[in-house]
Amino acid sequence: MSVLRKIWTALRGSARELGDAVVDANSIRIFEQEIRDAQAAIDDSKRALTGVMADKMKIDRRLAELNDLIADDEASAVKALEQDNEALALEVAQRIAKREAERKEQFEIAERLASQIASLRQKIDAAEKIIADHQRELSIVRTTESVQKATVQIVDNIAAQDSTLSSARSSLERIKARQQRLDDRLAAGEVLARESGEQALDEKLKAAGIKGEAADANAILARLRARAES
């Protein structure tokens, strides 16, 4: 059964408490054992692989050597024939035959070793895939458990000392209060800016004699004069 499915089954269980294991300890142990087995299989295969590869390199070297020797002998045989030395040519041909037989044998061994190497590499790939799969699945299980444990801790720890986690409503109220404070501050800033703008205008008017004490005195005098005339 896939791990996700196991977790789903566990989470649906009604008797379950947050923070309880989602996958039983035994399954986890089996998983971990399978990872260890796969790792051991990889180690074995790699050891075997180095041995087989060393053997194959030895054979390949011998094959190259035989190829050179046979080529040499063939040249020698041709030269002997050119000198009409049939007996010598025959002797060389016999050696060529012997070396060709050995080459065939060595070649077959090399083929066998090559197929062993391929199958060992396949084994290693398969084991590595098992490890990656199992580790991913274990990580799903462990993360589920970590998150749940963390949640229990957070709820226990924080709920005791402040109401951060107690309700979404109170968080919302705090968010709104903060945003209101921010708005108020912005509004206050605007009022301040406007006031200082008005003040600047008054100063200008005063400087021009249009507003301020002098302007006020003229207005009072005008008012008094109007009253005296009536």
Place this chain on the structure above:
Amino acid sequence: MSLLQDMTLSLANTVFEGHRFDCLPISGEQEVLQVQVSGLEEMPIYVTVTDTQILCISYLFKKSELKEGSINELNALLLELSLPMPLSSFGMVGDRYVIYGALALTATAEHVMKELTTLASNAVDALQTLEPYLK
């Protein structure tokens, strides 16, 4: 020193995109760090490190805080919102709705800070958006 302790040190002394980070380790079997992002303190973020990832979680509300009858609609909305929301997704732990982000263990301090500020903004945004579903 654990990854989380390392992170606490670098968060405590940094200003990132105008935000500061107020860190508080939560004691217990599982190592958890509470981070409050300045200007978004209402939605604290809880950081845990597992063997494969750094998880940052903010708790939105409990199922019991939701209006009866609107839960299916809310769930569908959350699935729909998860995709366009930058860096964060919605999820559930037990009976709590969460908003979370996950980082690789190789994430840099800057990645973590970006995650934390984005997640806190998303959490504040989400809670306000989802207010009509609350009792």
